[in-house]
Amino acid sequence: MSDDRQQKAFPVSWDQFHRDARALAWRLHGFGPFQGLICITRGGLVPAAIVARELGLRLIETVSIASYHDYKNQGETLVLKPIAQAVIEAAGEGGRGLLVIDDLVDTGSTARQVRAMLPNAHFATVYAKPLGRDVIDTFITEVSQDTWIYFPWDMGLSFQPPIRDGVA
Template sequence: MEGPFDALLIITRGGIVPGGLLCAALDIRHVLTASVEFSADLSRQARLFAWPTFLQFPEEALLEGKRILVVDDVWRGGRTIVTVCRRVEAAGGKPETAVLHYKPKESLFPHLRLDYFAAVTDRWIVYPWELDRDIRGTRLRIEEE
C-alpha cells in the first residue's frame, strides 16, 4: 500500500476484522466506521437492485481533504463500497478501497477497480470469525446449555 493514510474507514460488520488487522499492520490510529444496511423489507429480487442506507457515518470534517482507506471483507456486487466511497468523496475525502476477497463475476461495476485485495474468487466464503454460519452461509442454530 502506497504511503500513509490519514484514516481507515471500516464498513461494518464485514470490515471489522480485516480493518482491525490493517490498523495494526499499517499503524493507522484514526479509525472510523460506516454502518450500512439493505432493507430487510424488500424481496430477495428487489434487494438485488437496492442501494444501502446509512445507519451511521463519520462527520464530514473527519474526511475532508484526507486520504481514507475504506475496508470491507468482500466485494460482491460492489454497491456497499461504491456508496461509502461516493459519500467520502462528497465530503471532500480521497477514498481508496481494500477487501480480502474480490468477486469480479458478481460485480455490478466492472469498470471500477479495487485499489487493494488479497484474492480473487467466485466461491462462497465463510470467514473464521463467522462462527454462526455453515459452508452455504446459512445461519446455524446454536444450542444454549
C-alpha cells in the same frame, strides 16, 4: 444470506483470514501513508483491526451499511451511520489520504455508496467478486461471482459424519 445462486463455497478459517488481511496490509503499505481508516461495518471491522495494527493507524472511523442480497432487494443498501464530518474535513479533497476497508466486495453496491462519499479515498477489501472488483483499488483474492465466502465469525466447529456413511 447465501442462496441457490451461490453454487460454490469458499470457507475461510481465522488463520487464513489473518494471513490474507496481513497480505492486504503489505500491499497497502506501498500506497500510504494514510491519515486514517474508515471501516465499513460490520464485515470490515475485523480486517480493519489487522490492517490498522500493521500500518500503525489510530484514527479509525466507521460507516455502517447494510446490504441486501436476496432476490427482491438485490443491490439495495441502507446507510445506518454516516462518516463523521470531522474525519472527512481532516482528510484531503474527497477523502484523499483515507483508507476504506471492507471484508469483501460482491455486487459493488456497498463500496459504490461509500465511494460517492469519499471519491478520492483508497478502497481495499480482502476478497473481491467480478461485479464489484472495479470499485476497489486493492484486494487480495478474487473468487467467482457464484461463490459464497464463509467468514470464520459466521461459522463454528461441527461434527462431520464419516464419509462411508454418505452425505445426508
